[in-house]
Amino acid sequence: MTKCLPVWEDLACRRSETPIKKGTRVVNTTRTRPRIMVSGDGRGVVGHAGTRLLTDIADVTGLTGGFGDALRPLRRRDRGHDPGRIAVDLAVMLADGGQAIADLAVLRDQPQLFGPVASDPTAWRFLSAMDDAALGRLRQARAAARELAWAQAIESRGGLPASTAAGRAVPGIVLDLDASIVLCHSDKQNASPTWKGGFGYHPLLCFLDATGEALAGLLREGRAGSNTTADHITVLDMALAQIPDSYRHGTPMLIRSDSAGSSHGFLAYIRSLRAQGTDARFSVGVAITEPVRDAIIAADEEGWVDALAADGELRDGAEVREITTLLPADYRNNYPDGTRFIVRRERPHPGAQLTLFDLDAGWRHQVIATDTPIGGGSIQFLEVRHRAHARVEDRIRTGKDCGFGRFPSRVYAINQAWLELALCGIDLLAWTRQLLLDGAMIRAEPKRLRYRLLHVPARITRTARKTRLAIPATWPWAHHLVSAFDRLATLPQPIA
Secondary structure, three states, X not given: OOOOOOOHHHHOOOOOOOOOOOXXXXXXXXXXXXXXXXXXXXOOEXXXXXXXXXXXXXXXXXXXXXXXXXXXHHOOOOOOOOHHHHHHHHHHHHHOOOOOHHHHHHHHOOHHHHOOOOXXXXXHXXXXXXXXXXXXXXXXXXXXXXXXXXXXXXXXXXXXXXXXXXXXXXXXXXXXXXXXXXXXXXXOOOOEEOOOOOEEEOOEEEEEXXXXXXXXXXXXXXXXXXXXXXXXXXXXXXXXXXOOHHHHOOOOEEEEEOHHHOOHHHHHHHHHHHHHOOOEEEEEEEOOOHXXXXXXXXXXXXHOEEEEOOOOOEEEEEEEEEOHHHOOHHHHOXXXXXXXXXXXXXXXXXXXXXXXXXXXXXXXXXXXXEOOOOOOOOHHHHHHHHHHHHHHHHHHHHHHHHHXXXXXXXXXXXXXXXXXXXXXXXXXXXXXXXXXXXXXXXXXXXXXXXXXXXXXXXXXXXXXXXXXXXXXXXXXXXXXXXXXXXXXXXXXXXXX
């Protein structure tokens, strides 16, 4: 018998003998969309065409020119980029949804739509040069632009929007203060562990309730206290400086905060503003300490009245009453004269966070303090007016999507400048809504504005020394965008 080496065929496994089942083995896909061929060589087409509204609203409100004058000391040579224009472009980029300086490329790479835009290194150098003096001048320019924007709203829209509660207008101007944690995922100057267990910053912010304008913001280290009196006074002063003089000294003003703003020093400071010509009053949350708890227990059942819902209708299962006279004198003396205390109780809903006192009583309690005198509204209205402070949570949530939810640098001063530019971007969005849009779009959040208006593509052409921006005729919100540009062209301008 002849021996030989095995070959590959001898070592191979036999094929499976499993019989093939009947049926279709290859699925033919059903195409429901037209076939496309993609290339990157398109000409005459731009993206984010609606973002041009933000750059133009900055021009017509005087923000661009004001920034240019305010930041002129930062300009090193005449032929370089204008620092004021760099600031506006950064604010527009953040309002448009950008998260990093590299996102300036969306504006920079479309010069036919946005003009010349600074490079990333130039933008970094600009932010590095922003010191406290430059930030102060920047805020003054924002205040001047706000005064013009408000005047344009009065002339073109018949007045400024009013804050509302329970379906009623709240007289005057309403300011909402609140703080929020911004997590940092790398080591940054002045970032520190927060009271919630994370690591980052703890900025304190102030918003105008009626329009959503971001009046002021203070970047603080993560361990900063929620009820720090000095920080609240600083932010309130910066916010008041943003309000035109005719409103700051001639219009009732309500300052709202949660219990973090109920420090005695802060409330005393709000009261002192009246001596300076500012008709300021407060509405703040109050912690339920032992004296407050005893007053609630001592309250008789006949004094409770039905609470109001946000739409002004009676809220089922919720009641309010005033407990000012039930509190001990030494407790009331810690607050400005005339402070009233109102408690709200409600049957707890599933998932509500309850204290031991709430569990024993079977009600969830919340207390507010306000110096609105008797005759300034029923206790039901005063309580629901304060609950409207919750809108500031939406302002902060959307504001984090407009720049201050992520800080770009390890350097604290750069991040403070970034926060200020994010507030500018929020203002540009607010002015765009109030001056240029109508219907439901006036209340649209940034995400909806971007999806429907700002990020629309368009064809851009130039003929007879005119640049034409053609929005697709089939775009569902084309009429909103065209109408906005038409209103922009007719906004009143101050006489030179």
